[in-house]
Amino acid sequence: MYLVDYHLHSKYSFDGAHELRDICETAIERGLSExxxxxxxxxxxxxPYEYILDCKSLYKELEEMKEAYRGRLKVLSGVEYGQPQANRKEALRFLAEYPLDFIIGSIHNLWDDKDAYDYNYNETDYHVVYDGYVEWLYTLAAEYDYDVLGHVTYPSRYVYMQTGIEVDVRQYQEQYVEIFKKVIERGKGIELNMSGIARGLKDTMPDMYLLKLYRELGGEIITVGSDAHLLEHVGIVTKQGYEMLKEAGFRYFTVYDRREAQFLPLE
Ligand SMILES: [Zn+2]
Ligand SMILES: [Zn+2]
Known part of the structure; x- marks a missing residue:
């Protein structure tokens, strides 16, 4: 079985911890190919974007990793590109300056650069944040460059963790249909973010309901990622992800080569 993990954070992320080399070694130990x-x-x-991520060091070191592991592990230079609409000029300057292999487009922050994670949902009605989230996600989906949308339904997890309320995504079905249609029309995709499962939480992002909806609308491009920030989570949920994709009606999962989607069969 060809195992991959298409969403990983290293020490270069503000909330990451590990050396690239240790992530690569762990991936190989767990039988990953890519x-x-x-x-x-x-x-x-x-x-300015340079303030957020030490791109020079990261992408230089990633080139070294690609070389060092050639033939044993395919390593992609990717990014999780968060809310480019917050500053279009900086967002576009970043992409122009760093040619990447794979781009996850995510919405974390909404108005005032505030992360959906940072709201207190016992005080703020979650609908206020969620309404903004789906609107921002649509703008990202429609107007910016990316390969897959990251962790669709992102605020749901924090609403659940803080209040125990499980957001019923069907309230936002209309918006998700518009987002998915736009993604498909542009030849782009979404990811199945398995972090909830890796960390012992309730669900994936998106959940099975939306995954099936995306598939029914004609969505075919789908990657699987753990969103691991710790070595212990690298690659551990890929097989479960493949099983979920099959259950949702997919026959292939997607990998990339210099931003070109390639489809591999779900055995
Ligand atoms: Zn994220
Ligand atoms: Zn992430």
Whole structure:
């Protein structure tokens, strides 16, 4: 079985810890054939992109890793590109300056550069944040460059962790249909983010309901990633991810070669 992990964070992310080499070694130990390092490039309204991520060191070291592991592990230079609409100029400057293999487009921060994670949902009605989230996600899906949308339904996890409320995504079905249609029309995809399973939480992002909806609308491009920030989570949920994809009606999962989607059969 060809195992991959298409969403990994290293020490270069503000919330990451591990050396690239240790991530590669762990991936090989766990039988993975391919990984994408997707450190955070969160765009802020008032900061140059260099402030967020040490791109020079990261992408130089990633080139060294590609060489060092050639033939044993395919390593992709990726990024988790957060809310480019927060500062279009900086977001575009970053992409122009760093040619990447794979781009996850994510929404973390909404208004005032505030992360959906940082709201107190016991005080703030989650609908306020969620309404903004789906709107921002649509703008990202429609107007920016990316390969797959990252962890679709991102605020749901934090609402659940803080309040125990399980957000019923069907309230936002109309918006998700528009987002998925746009993704498909542009020849792009989404990821199945397995971090909830890796960390012992309830669900994947998106959940099975939305995964099936995406597939029914004609969505075919789908990557699988753990969103691991710790070595212990690298690659541990890939097989479960493949099983979920099959259950949702997919016959292939997607890998990339210099931003070109390739489809591998789900055995
Ligand atoms: Zn993220
Ligand atoms: Zn991530």
């Amino acid at each position: 990984i994408a390092i997707t450190d955070h490039m969160d765009i802020y309204s008032d900061k």
